[in-house]
Each structure stands twice: as structure tokens, then as C-alpha cells.
Amino acid sequence: MRKPFVAGNWKMNKTVDQATLLVADMLPGLEAVKTVDRVVCPPFTSLMVISGMLAGTEVGLGAQNLHWEESGAFTGELSPAMVKEFCQYVIIGHSERRAYFGDTDETVNKKVKAAIAIGLTPIVCVGETLDEYEAGKTGDVVARQVKNGLKEIEAKDAEKLVVAYEPIWAIGTGKAASAEEAQDVIGNVVRKNLVVAFGDEVAQKIRILYGGSVKAGNAADFFGKPDIDGGLIGGAALKAEDFVKIVEAAA
Numbered sequence: 001m002r003k004p005f006v007a008g009n010w011k012m013n014k015t016v017d018q019a020t021l022l023v024a025d026m027l028p029g030l031e032a033v034k035t036v037d038r039v040v041c042p043p044f045t046s047l048m049v050i051s052g053m054l055a056g057t058e059v060g061l062g063a064q065n066l067h068w069e070e071s072g073a074f075t076g077e078l079s080p081a082m083v084k085e086f087c088q089y090v091i092i093g094h095s096e097r098r099a100y101f102g103d104t105d106e107t108v109n110k111k112v113k114a115a116i117a118i119g120l121t122p123i124v125c126v127g128e129t130l131d132e133y134e135a136g137k138t139g140d141v142v143a144r145q146v147k148n149g150l151k152e153i154e155a156k157d158a159e160k161l162v163v164a165y166e167p168i169w170a171i172g173t174g175k176a177a178s179a180e181e182a183q184d185v186i187g188n189v190v191r192k193n194l195v196v197a198f199g200d201e202v203a204q205k206i207r208i209l210y211g212g213s214v215k216a217g218n219a220a221d222f223f224g225k226p227d228i229d230g231g232l233i234g235g236a237a238l239k240a241e242d243f244v245k246i247v248e249a250a251a
């Protein structure tokens, strides 16, 4: 049985003061749901203070990106070791990074390898654009992202991975995919390609999340599907009550 997993991707929201208040607000509710792995991913600037708040709790902390090199002349970037100082998780290849900041399957693969090497659990994002969706290319695009993004990862490391399927047309739009559609892509494309890459035993251990307009009201529909092991939550992760409800729906 895979343990459900729910992560909040705060994106570029919340100053340190605001982040502290939000975590203080949601922490008791999150702490109570022991059967779900729950993770918050605030901006870099808040990681240090939030890691202090989460010390001694079972709530995990994730960054939203990292660079694959150990150190050097990479202005504006953070190394795997810098992220590891505070975090257990790191989101890699979010569609916003692919669309606006040049992340590709190749750099995603480098980041995944670097995260694993330092002992971080990557949350690897895949998903098709609206054009690709409308052209019926979802399967091809997502299969390519899974295959290339996770190239040359060893099976023993792969079982700890978390993969998030986020159709780009559903992100921040209020138009979630249907739970059936999400299950279809996650089961028949993402998990199937994980089986090809790592074998059935390992693929059955990998948590696969759905992301894109998940709210307190629709979360249970997604989490009830056999291959959907939780969610990567954007907007609704910025409201303590909503995020706790979504985590509860995964229990």
C-alpha cells in the first residue's frame, strides 16, 4: 500500500512573516493526520524559519527548485546541499519553470539525479499544455517527460520518487481535470511508463499525485482513484483550513 502524499506548492507567495503565520495556522490540523505524508513548499526565503517550526513534527518541508551543480558561478541559484540544509523534498520541473525559466526534460533529469544524490526526495512534475491536450497528444507528451526526466535513475532510488501529473490547462484556472481523466493519464501513462523504466514492483511503490485546481470540495474524488496517491496543491495550499481539509481527504 502506498502512503498518501499531499504537498502544498506555495509558488511565489508569502513573505517570511506571512509564511510563519500560515504554517502556525495549519500545523495543528496537519499534525493530526498521521496516515498522510504532508509537505509544505514555501519560497526559499522562508525555508530556514519554517524548518525550525516543523522540527519535531511529522510535517515535511520542500523547496520549489534547485540547481544540479554543487557550487560555483550560477547567480540566483541554490545548490542541492543548500536545499538539503532545511528540506527533505524538492519540486522539480514544475510546468511554470518549464514555461518561464527554461527547464527541459534534460535539466529536469540532472536536477532529479542531483536531488537523489544528496538525499532529497524529488517531486517530479509532468503535464501537457492546453494545445497538446486538445490535439490528443497528452499520452505522448507525458510519456516523454517521464521517460526522459527519469532517465538513468536506479530502481533502488526510483521507489522513493514522487511524481506529480499536472495538466497545465488545469493549473490555477479553476478547471480541474475530471478524476476519471486524471486516473487515466496517471494509471495508463505515468505508472505504465514507470513500470517500463523500473519494473512493476518498484513502479507500484512510487507515489503519483494529481495537481491542478484541487480544492477541498473535489479532493476526495481524485484521491479515491486507484492510481492517484495524493495531490500537489497550489492556490488552496495558501489557506490553512482548505489545505488541512485536502490533507484530511487523502487519509
Ligand SMILES: O=C(CO)COP(=O)(O)O
Binding pocket: 009, 094, 166, 170, 171, 172, 173, 174, 211, 212, 213, 214, 232, 233, 234, 235, 236
Ligand atoms: O501548480 C499547481 C501545484 O504545483 C496547482 O496549482 P493550483 O492548485 O493553484 O491549480
